[in-house]
Amino acid sequence: QVQLVESGGGLVQPGGSLRLSCAASGSMFRMYVMGWYRQAPGKQRELVAIITSRGTTNYADSVKGRFTISRDNSKNTVYLQMNSLKPEDTAVYYCKARWSSVDYWGQGTQVTVSS
DSSP states (O other): OOOEEOOOOOEEEETOEEEEEEOOOOOTGGOEEEEEEETTSSOEEEEEEEETTTEEEEEEETTTEEEEEEEEETTTTTEEEEOOOGGGOEEEEEEEETTTEEEEEEOOOEEOOOO
């Protein structure tokens, strides 16, 4: 069982920045494939960014060049640095870990981009 705890969400003005963190349990964190997803009201949950155990990253087209996913295996933590935020980035952001073909989800953190 992998437990995930997200933090760092909040209210930010358009053009601003936020950094989300996701702390994971387990001694095999370095092997987890970690991802950030988001779900806006009335919409399906969508992939934002993924980082593999080797550090390979992939991003949704809508966030390329603005968001950066990274991981610190010494802290069992994955981050999502979000810059140049837009109102359409408003959503609940979820952290996901994949380990042994099983997906584990965090509880989500709200990000609101508004003036």
